Amino acid sequence: MAIDSEFSQAVWTVVGGIPQGRVTSYGQVAALAGYPRRARLVGRTLAALPPDTRLPWHRVLRADGRIAFPCGSEAHAEQVTRLREEGVCVSNGRVDLRRHHWRPG
DNA sequence: GACATGACCGCAC
DNA sequence: AGTGCGGCCATGT
Numbered sequence: 001m002a003i004d005s006e007f008s009q010a011v012w013t014v015v016g017g018i019p020q021g022r023v024t025s026y027g028q029v030a031a032l033a034g035y036p037r038r039a040r041l042v043g044r045t046l047a048a049l050p051p052d053t054r055l056p057w058h059r060v061l062r063a064d065g066r067i068a069f070p071c072g073s074e075a076h077a078e079q080v081t082r083l084r085e086e087g088v089c090v091s092n093g094r095v096d097l098r099r100h101h102w103r104p105g
Numbered sequence: 106g107a108c109a110t111g112a113c114c115g116c117a118c
Numbered sequence: 119a120g121t122g123c124g125g126c127c128a129t130g131t
Binding site: 001002003037038039040041044 | 125126127128129
């Protein structure tokens, strides 16, 4: 099954709804979008975003708070920068979830 | 169709 | 705390 526009749209909506300074995980995005167990697809969807997107893709992390990109990669650095710009404390490629995890509601 | 590869997750050791 | 493993699901070879 290809990633249809319905799935992508649901993901975009959820990601776009993550408040500034807060983060969440791929799995959580999938669940909130109404597609539980599809964390990997969220990753694929975000990977397909245009480089000039306005979507706050950087607020999506792995379940343990680590950045999904390999440490040292360009994308990794980019994500760290974007997070710090909005006040999220990142150390060793990891975010303190106790402080920044987004709990909707 | 088998096999490998991910911007993943949870549990067991 | 780190590693491994099975599960997950779309894509590419």
